[in-house]
Amino acid sequence: KQEVTQIPAALSVPEGENLVLNCSFTDSAIYNLQWFRQDPGKGLTSLLLIQSSQREQTSGRLNASLDKSSGRSTLYIAASQPGDSATYLCAVSGGGADGLTFGKGTHLIIQP
Amino acid sequence: DGGITQSPKYLFRKEGQNVTLSCEQNLNHDAMYWYRQDPGQGLRLIYYSQIVNDFQKGDIAEGYSVSREKKESFPLTVTSAQKNPTAFYLCASDFSGGNTEAFFGQGTRLTVV
Numbered sequence: 285k286q287e288v289t290q291i292p293a294a295l296s297v298p299e300g301e302n303l304v305l306n307c308s309f310t311d312s313a314i315y316n317l318q319w320f321r322q323d324p325g326k327g328l329t330s331l332l333l334i335q336s337s338q339r340e341q342t343s344g345r346l347n348a349s350l351d352k353s354s355g356r357s358t359l360y361i362a363a364s365q366p367g368d369s370a371t372y373l374c375a376v377s378g379g380g381a382d383g384l385t386f387g388k389g390t391h392l393i394i395q396p
Numbered sequence: 397d398g399g400i401t402q403s404p405k406y407l408f409r410k411e412g413q414n415v416t417l418s419c420e421q422n423l424n425h426d427a428m429y430w431y432r433q434d435p436g437q438g439l440r441l442i443y444y445s446q447i448v449n450d451f452q453k454g455d456i457a458e459g460y461s462v463s464r465e466k467k468e469s470f471p472l473t474v475t476s477a478q479k480n481p482t483a484f485y486l487c488a489s490d491f492s493g494g495n496t497e498a499f500f501g502q503g504t505r506l507t508v509v
Contacts (some may be wrong), residue, residue, distance in 0.1 A: 288438070300440075315495040316495055318497065318498060325484075325502050325503075325505070326502055326503065327400075327402075327486055327500040327502040327503045328486065328488075328500040329495055329500075330498065330499060330500075333496075333497045335495070340457070349464075358454075373439075375439075375498075377495060377498075379495050380454070382441070382444060382454070383429045383431075383441040383444050383454060383488075384429075384441075384488075384498060385438075386431075386438035386439040387438055388436065388437060388438045389438070
């Protein structure tokens with residue numbers, strides 16, 4: 285059974301720093317990996333989707349990489365801002381049309 | 397605007413009651429999903445549906461029921477058999493096959509009173 289782990293569980297950094305969030309998964313047979321953002325009491329907002337054949341995806345200050353063979357993904361946030369404060373969730377799809385398997389998230393605080 | 401609408405945002409349930417959470421999407425997605433989120437845990441899959449009039453149990457289906465009479469709608473009923481229903485419930489959808497981007501609603505927070 286697929287398991288997804290996110291490290292660190294929580295992170296607090298000063299504004300302006302570049303930072304990396306980590307995600308690992310136990311079964312490399314995935315179709316895609318998706319990064320989400322969740323604000324307190326809200327739903328999930330999709331940030332980036334990486335297909336299994338891709339190595340990375342970029343959107344603005346966000347860059348996500350995927351190393352499928354080693355079961356790892358990273359989310360790089362450049363020049364962090366207080367508005368980036370949220371919980372970031374990583375999820376993988378096995379392609380079996382039975383939903384996503386999620387990590388427990390990284391709670392990120394950007395200090396002004 | 398295209399998206400997924402969940403209602404209500406907050407729901408209170410008395411012991412022994414059944415309650416139904418609504419989920420509607422106008423993204424023309426084939427597949428719809430219900431997840432449960434508890435503090436300190438990742439999202440867990442309750443039920444999913446790939447086409448109208450068909451649905452499958454997820455990892456934690458006990459005490460829940462669903463229907464899929466229309467492509468746009470996937471309501472979730474939390475029955476009295478669910479022993480610990482207090483949680484945040486999230487509905488999602490994507491194009492069938494599991495290899496496309498998933499979109500989520502804003503969630504319903506259910507509390508047992």
